[in-house]
Amino acid sequence: MARLPRRHILHLFGASAVAAALALPMAAAASTSPPPSPGLSTPPSPGTSTQGTSPGGSSPSSPVPDSSATDTSGTSSRTGTTGTTNPTDTSSSGGTSDESTSTTGGDTSASQAPKQQKKALEEATTGLDQAKNEAPKELAPSVAQLTDTLHAVGDPGTSPQDRDAAIGTAHAVSSALKVIGDPGTPPAVRAQLTGLVKQVASTLDAARSPGLTPEERRLTFDVGAKSAAALAVIGDPGTPPEERDDVAGAGDHVTQAASQSAQAASSSRQNSSAPASSPPHEETMQRLRFLATVMGALSDRNTHGGGRRSLARAANEASSSLDGSTDSGASDEKREKARRKLQEQLAQLEKELTEYLSAQPLPTEPLGKAAEICTNSVFERSVSEETLTGDLESALPGPWNKEGVKEFWKSEEAGNEALKIFAELRNKRIIDAPLAIKLLVPKLADSIPAKELFTALGSPALHCLGAARQLDQDGVESGTWVKMAEEHR
Numbered sequence: 425m426a427r428l429p430r431r432h433i434l435h436l437f438g439a440s441a442v443a444a445a446l447a448l449p450m451a452a453a454a455s456t457s458p459p460p461s462p463g464l465s466t467p468p469s470p471g472t473s474t475q476g477t478s479p480g481g482s483s484p485s486s487p488v489p490d491s492s493a494t495d496t497s498g499t500s501s502r503t504g505t506t507g508t509t510n511p512t513d514t515s516s517s518g519g520t521s522d523e524s525t526s527t528t529g530g531d532t533s534a535s536q537a538p539k540q541q542k543k544a545l546e547e548a549t550t551g552l553d554q555a556k557n558e559a560p561k562e563l564a565p566s567v568a569q570l571t572d573t574l575h576a577v578g579d580p581g582t583s584p585q586d587r588d589a590a591i592g593t594a595h596a597v598s599s600a601l602k603v604i605g606d607p608g609t610p611p612a613v614r615a616q617l618t619g620l621v622k623q624v625a626s627t628l629d630a631a632r633s634p635g636l637t638p639e640e641r642r643l644t645f646d647v648g649a650k651s652a653a654a655l656a657v658i659g660d661p662g663t664p665p666e667e668r669d670d671v672a673g674a675g676d677h678v679t680q681a682a683s684q685s686a687q688a689a690s691s692s693r694q695n696s697s698a699p700a701s702s703p704p705h706e707e708t709m710q711r712l713r714f715l716a717t718v719m720g721a722l723s724d725r726n727t728h729g730g731g732r733r734s735l736a737r738a739a740n741e742a743s744s745s746l747d748g749s750t751d752s753g754a755s756d757e758k759r760e761k762a763r764r765k766l767q768e769q770l771a772q773l774e775k776e777l778t779e780y781l782s783a784q785p786l787p788t789e790p791l792g793k794a795a796e797i798c799t800n801s802v803f804e805r806s807v808s809e810e811t812l813t814g815d816l817e818s819a820l821p822g823p824w825n826k827e828g829v830k831e832f833w834k835s836e837e838a839g840n841e842a843l844k845i846f847a848e849l850r851n852k853r854i855i856d857a858p859l860a861i862k863l864l865v866p867k868l869a870d871s872i873p874a875k876e877l878f879t880a881l882g883s884p885a886l887h888c889l890g891a892a893r894q895l896d897q898d899g900v901e902s903g904t905w906v907k908m909a910e911e912h913r
Contacts, residue, residue: 647719801887824847
């Protein structure tokens with residue numbers, strides 16, 4: 425998960441903030457188009473629970489105790505366990521992800537999530553290997569590069585979220601390879617898909633560069649995965665040509681910028697004893713985080729209405745200006761001019777996003793699914809672990825707080841009353857526990873104020889508002905999210 429400074433996500437491009445925050449953009453976009461073509465399916469977003477990549481085991485829909493049932497003194501009074509579990513080998517302490525444990529209440533049991541993810545990784549690798557036979561020879565190096573990345577993220581030390589990003593990317597590329605190899609695919613579309621596949625593979629390879637911080641690595645994986653998801657939009661025959669051009673262009677620009685940023689950070693640290701953490705570098709990370717959100721939103725096939733065309737155009741224009749603002753070969757005057765232009769473009773992109781999402785109807789799925797999508801988006805890349813841990817402390821099982829949460833991974837719906845939360849503790853163990861939705865969603869609302877929701881999460885923010893509205897009908901308020909949900913009606 426990308427970390428932003430505590431306390432809240434910065435609202436970067438409001439009318440009053442443009443001058444004060446020249447280069448810390450955040451926004452997202454949503455898309456509308458006909459259903460994807462049979463040959464190119466949209467992969468699951470990293471962190472989203474699906475049949476292929478979700479943590480294993482079905483979860484019960486039984487009620488979960490509220491905060492009065494949670495003992496935060498170091499043990500939890502929650503009763504029962506979620507999912508199908510096996511006894512823990514108490515001799516494993518600190519172990520790897522395959523030896524991780526799940527603490528749900530007073531019982532300790534083996535979590536199946538890492539094993540399920542390992543299986544999903546193997547399936548993604550097999551699928552990519554099969555699809556490469558349908559691709560042109562010019563893509564062989566890129567496919568090999570991506571396959572190497574899949575093998576590399578199998579290392580137990582890899583973040584579960586980074587591994588999910590690699591899995592989602594592999595699925596997207598596998599589908600794209602089939603379309604590229606289809607004789608009926610128009611040459612222009614084939615060229616765009618081929619170019620973006622190359623860039624995506626290079627970006628994930630750059631994410632493995634030595635010396636990167638966990639935040640830099642996660643961001644680079646995220647850019648690659650979000651851009652790979654756009655391959656489905658590009659390959660869809662129902663996508664208007666101009667829109668396709670802009671989506672492909674934005675994907676190329678963002679992945680190139682992410683690769684260059686990761687490689688530059690790696691090179692700087694290898695050639696210097698001092699860590700490279702300068703304001704320009706932080707600006708670049710914020711911009712890339714913002715544009716990754718945009719790419720993910722442009723790939724969302726569940727949004728409707730107009731506005732996606734202008735959103736794609738704005739994303740292409742802004743991403744194409746990234747290089748000029750950091751060009752070391754240009755004069756200070758030219759860089760400053762490019763920087764101002766980029767700032768204006770990013771502000772326009774946020775405006776486009778806000779208007780587009782504001783016009784979308786709130787999703788109508790059940791509370792459990794809405795809360796899952798919302799929570800996974802927050803866990804994926806929106807707020808720091810420090811902020812989340814602090815806001816969720818009173819709702820977490822006691823042992824989690826005692827050991828300390830290193831990273832929240834993902835959630836899985838367990839009916840309409842609870843989510844199964846997966847996290848990695850500081851002792852490197854993957855654990856899971858049920859958490860009442862009526863406790864979780866209001867605390868997430870504390871972490872992300874409504875005014876920052878669209879720019880922080882993109883289209884998943886609509887699910888957050890939907891969950892908040894359903895909870896409000898049951899008498900549970902979720903901070904400023906409730907008012908925003910009411911205004912959205």
